[in-house]
Amino acid sequence: MYGLGILQGLGVTLKRLVETYTEDLKWGLKRYTTDEGFSNRQSPDTAGIFTVQYPEEKLAVPERFRFVPFLVVNDDDHPEEPGKYWCTACGICAKVCPPQCIWILRDSDPETGRPVPYPAKFWIDIDICMNCGFCAEFCPFDAIKMDHDYELASYDRTSAHVYDMEKLGKPLSYWQTIAPTRAEEERLAREAGELAKAARRRR
Ligand code: SF4
Ligand code: SF4
Incomplete structure (x- = not known):
């Protein structure tokens, strides 16, 4: 159906938006103040949008990451x-x-x-x-x-x-x-x- 891809994309964006708030409610302050919360934010299973407090916090890079x-x-x-x-x-x-x-x-x-x-x-x-x-x-x-x-x-x-x-x-x-x-x-x-x-x- 014409436009289905656009609707699916919007659905993903909406899901991420909702998850941002549900995850914050689920974790409370622990999401940003504990090691457990940091591990969760780094894991591939994390949900929603979050902030990384760089340079105090650094996300682990995947094995295939390459710099110089x-x-x-x-x-x-x-x-x-x-x-x-x-x-x-x-x-x-x-x-x-x-x-x-x-x-x-x-x-x-x-x-x-x-x-x-x-x-x-x-x-x-x-x-x-x-x-x-x-x-x-x-x-x-x-x-x-x-x-x-x-x-x-x-x-x-x-x-x-x-x-x-x-x-x-x-x-x-x-x-x-x-x-x-x-x-x-x-x-x-x-x-x-x-x-x-x-x-x-x-x-
Ligand atoms: S010069 Fe050294 S680093 Fe470069 S390809 Fe040859 S062995 Fe590898
Ligand atoms: S040194 Fe040259 S070949 Fe190696 S990663 Fe840098 S640009 Fe690529």
Whole structure:
């Protein structure tokens, strides 16, 4: 029927409006003053319209949320190479980055001068980054990931917003905390890849 979609949309809006008041009546002040109320407002089952008292309150972001990238680094308790960046300086992320805001300088062997698969420098201009996630999608080594930290504003555009390796590096355990499902899927895929490689070598 012509106009049915409009009526359905209006119905959703009306439902949300009514729920806003019924939820406030149901929860009373508890909706805004208790942890339970905050959890309810964050949950997908919440109803009605509500205010988030940012920055005192921050809604949890979903696992797939993405802001600027970070570089994965071994945890400090990694047995062999604590603090090692996973990046191999292959340059793929810099190539696929649509606004070209990644710059990488490959490291070299101090004795032979030959390039080694490790970055000497790595910069991302986070003001140019458009948070598309291509770098993380295309990295063949799971070495760059999209962060959840969105509070990056500052008055110092020049030095504060061009992130160097030190600023970009975050431990694997951080990635496992913010994206546990994805991190586990990647771990399993890496393990399967290693097993397949070992089987090929044995042949
Ligand atoms: S694609 Fe991955 S491994 Fe290659 S340079 Fe970028 S972060 Fe490093
Ligand atoms: S998220 Fe997109 S724009 Fe930002 S650095 Fe990665 S590829 Fe470039």
